Amino acid sequence: MAPERTFIAIKPDGVQRGLIGEILGRCERKGFKLIALKQLTPSSELAEKHYGVHRERPFFSSLVDFITSGSVVAMVWEGDGVILSARNLIGATKPLEANAGTIRGDLAVNIGRNVIHGSDSSETAAFEISLWFQSSELNDWSP
Numbered sequence: 338m339a340p341e342r343t344f345i346a347i348k349p350d351g352v353q354r355g356l357i358g359e360i361l362g363r364c365e366r367k368g369f370k371l372i373a374l375k376q377l378t379p380s381s382e383l384a385e386k387h388y389g390v391h392r393e394r395p396f397f398s399s400l401v402d403f404i405t406s407g408s409v410v411a412m413v414w415e416g417d418g419v420i421l422s423a424r425n426l427i428g429a430t431k432p433l434e435a436n437a438g439t440i441r442g443d444l445a446v447n448i449g450r451n452v453i454h455g456s457d458s459s460e461t462a463a464f465e466i467s468l469w470f471q472s473s474e475l476n477d478w479s480p
């Protein structure tokens with residue numbers, strides 16, 4: 338499987354709850370390589386682009402309000418099959434349906450406060466990485 342990159346973000350609820358270290362640790366222990374990391378409170382413009390695919394959904398405005406409500410930890414991780422593998426680490430969108438052992442299964446109960454975002458395909462990963470990061474912020478290194 339070819340090395341890939343994916344965009345992962347710890348949402349404001351995860352930051353508020355002190356789960357940054359827990360989530361970084363799970364990604365690191367899995368064996369993925371951290372390529373970029375920063376903390377920011379996203380603008381509405383950034384949030385609306387990030388969640389543009391959900392623009393017509395009834396929850397869109399509350400989703401944008403939530404993701405812009407506080408600090409987000411934005412990351413790029415690299416590894417073989419990392420896009421799907423990170424989705425598996427994250428678990429189902431609805432935390433009550435997420436398997437135990439996943440981040441959402443272990444750490445969340447509410448779909449509107451589900452702690453973490455991960456890209457769902459190679460196309461979204463490329464789009465989200467370029468939306469959240471300048472290419473100069475991506476730091477390649479050899480383990």
Ligand code: DAT
Pocket residue numbers: 391396400429430448449451453454455457
């Ligand atoms: P995921 O975050 O697992 O990729 P998604 O892309 O379908 O899920 O939706 C993006 C976010 O929007 C999700 O993390 C939480 C919120 N969301 C999705 N479906 C929702 C719903 N039915 N009601 C409220 N929020 C929802």
Ligand code: MG
Pocket residue numbers: 455457
């Ligand atoms: Mg999604």
